[in-house]
Amino acid sequence: MIKVSYKNIKRYKEIAQVLIKYGFAFVVEKLKIDGIAYKIPIVTRENIKYMSTGERIRRALEELGPTFIKLGQILSTRHDLLEPSIIEELSKLQSNVSTFEFEYAKEIFKDEIGLDFEDVFSYFNPKVIGSASIGQVYEGRLKTGQEVIVKIQRPNIENLIRTDLEILYSIGKAIDEHYKDSLINFCEIIEEFSVLMLRELDYNFEARNCEKFMELFKNDKNIHIPKVYWDYTSKRVLTLEKIKGVQITDFKKIENNHWDSKKIANIGALSFMKQIFIHGFFHADPHPGNIIIVGNEKIAFIDFGIVGFIDSLTLGLITDMLFASINKDIERIITVLMDLNAIQDNTNLIKLREDMSYLIHYYYNIPIKKINLSEVINEFMRFIRKNNIKLPSQFATLAKAIITIEGSAKVLNPDFCLPVIFKDFLKEFYINKFNPSNIFSSCQIYLSQLARDIKFIPKQVRLILKNLEKNEIKLTIDDKKFISIEKAIYNMTNKLSISLIISSLLVGSSLVITTNVGPKLKGYPLLGVIGYTLASFMGIILVVSIIFSNKNNQE
Structure with a gap:
């Protein structure tokens, strides 16, 4: 039974009511919340029988x-874990949150920065221009003249999120226990999610990301990244350069400016x-709202x-x-999946090869201009789920980002084909990669690492010889199959021991009855009758255990 602190009881109760309302009562039952699970009032349920599982979630x-x-x-980014129907529903999720009062925003700014709005801004618009689950966005002008946007975190949002994360972990454990054979480990997902949420609660993290992108693209004339104003940025306040431009969905302004979409x-x-491919660091949500056209052939x-x-x-x-x-090299693909620790113990390699062969041959002869990359990725993710392959979470983030950037590009150009761009980019990428200066730089790094390793080899050899x-030196072998063999031997020796005991009882009882000594029971020696009875009883138990053991092994 889950013990919860008094301050969290109300939130647990709210969550339990909603779960029951939408047909997830089994989760509440599994949680066994002390003082709550069995005292939940009847909730007015919506007519959920016409809703899909995805819609209810x-x-x-x-x-x-x-x-x-x-x-x-x-x-909704985890195409490798969830069915397309659930992904589609989760993609509709919007943060429909109400705005908080401007006075709270002023108080939070003063607490975090130590200055009043009047000390920092020559103009500040109290009207919210954007509202999300974590905070609200305002616009203003610094006294030094720069136009900025200011993100201010919601009051008490951190306490709410930390409470919810604690509850979510309990729910994750309950779901994992209910679906023990599932490939999805919900506790693992909640742990990853907790890290992301706690990072989002610290606006310094977003500010550092922004600054890193600015450094990476400082020499790129086609890309602009907003400047961070660190003097007015903290954990709960983020002040950035205001980007003036046109949304990629505003076709009329794009046309009026004579820009080439x-x-x-x-x-x-x-x-x-x-x-x-070059920086190993990418924007994970490049949807149309996060890309602004700031000039002819220039975006922010x-x-x-x-x-x-993504590491090298x-x-x-x-x-x-x-x-x-x-190259249709199935074995190489399987080797790569093994290197990624993606293939599980219960993965059927024969079926995996068959499905992979079909997938590759299906898309192999399609002209590159006709390939829909989003469709290919979604098909690949279905293949992953079907064959119990568990890819690292960064794959899912990357796949979602690729699908999103392709969708954003198609807003500007309906005939856009990402595979064509990708093919041209790879040519340039590998030409630069094998440029003599880049090869020399890579060799320098490799030789430096090699020299460092060689330096430590004598010390490691001396340590091994000393041990x-x-x-x-101890050799430890740990393998799941050895455990099953150990269990099988243990069961076999037990059954063999019982068989020997039964044989001994039968032989001993026969000798007692033959010699006709000792007290009698209906004319037969009592010890012989007891021995036969025990042997019969133990024999029946042994036969039944063997039958059930064989049945379980077949299943």
Whole structure:
């Protein structure tokens, strides 16, 4: 039974009511919340029998508030875990939150920065220009003349989110216990989600992301990143340069400015390729609202609360998998998946090869201009789910970002084809990669690492020899199959021991009856009768256990 602190009881009760309302009573039953689970008043249920599972999940999350909405939005990126119907519903989640009073915003700014609005701004618009689950966005002008946008966090939002995260972990454990055979580990997802949420609660994290992007693209004439005003930025306040431009959905203004929308779409896609393949650091939510056109052939990215990281080793494996797919090398793809620890113990490798072969051959002969990358990624994720493959979470973030950037580019150019851009980029990428100066730089890094490793080898060898001399080296073998073999041997020896006992009883009882000694029972020696009875009883138990054991093994 879950013990909860008094301050969290009300929130637990609210969550339990909503879960029951939308048909997830089993979660509440599994939670066994002390003092709550069995005292929940009857909730007026909506007519949920006509709702799909995805719709019930979405509505429940919307009703539960900011933390749960954010969880749903992140889960909507996990095409590798959830069915398309649920993903589609979760993608509809919107942070329909009410705005908080301007006076609270002024108080929070003063508490965080130590200055009043009047000390910092020559003009500040009290009207909210954007409202999200974590905070609100305002616009103003610094006394030094720069126009800025200011994000201010909601009052008490951190306490609410921390409480919800604690409750979510309990819910995750309950769901994992209910679906023990599921590939999805909800506790693991909640832990990853908790890290993301706590980062979003600290606006310094978003500010550092923004500054890093600015450094990466400082020499790119096609990309603009807003400046961070650190003097007026803290954990709960973020002040950034105001980007003046046109939304990519505003076709009329784009046309009036005589901008080439096709070129702008290509610029956005190419910058995204650079983020992934060159920097290993990418904007994880490049939807139309986060991309602004600031001039002819120039765009700006905004909102760096969610970013993705991809290390060089993983990037190399992704590239290997890509080229293996082009060459129809099934075995190489499987090797890469093994290197990523993605193939589970219960994965059927024969079925995996069959499905992979079908997937590759289906798309192999399609002209590159006709390939819909979003469709390919979604099909690949279905293949992943079907074959119990568990990819690192950064894959899901990357897949979602690719789908989003392709969708944003198609807003500007309906004929946009990301695979064509990707193919052209890879040519340039590998030409630069094998440039003599880049090769020399890579060799320098490699030789430096090699020299460092060689330096430590003698010390490691001496340590191994010393341990050998003292007989302090132990060899440990840990394998799940050895555990099952151990259990099988244990069961077999037990059954063999019982069989020997039964045989001994039968032989001993026969001798007693033959000699006709001792007290009698209906003319037969009592000890012999007892021995036969015990042997019969134990024999029946042994036969039954063998039958059930064989049946379980077959299942």
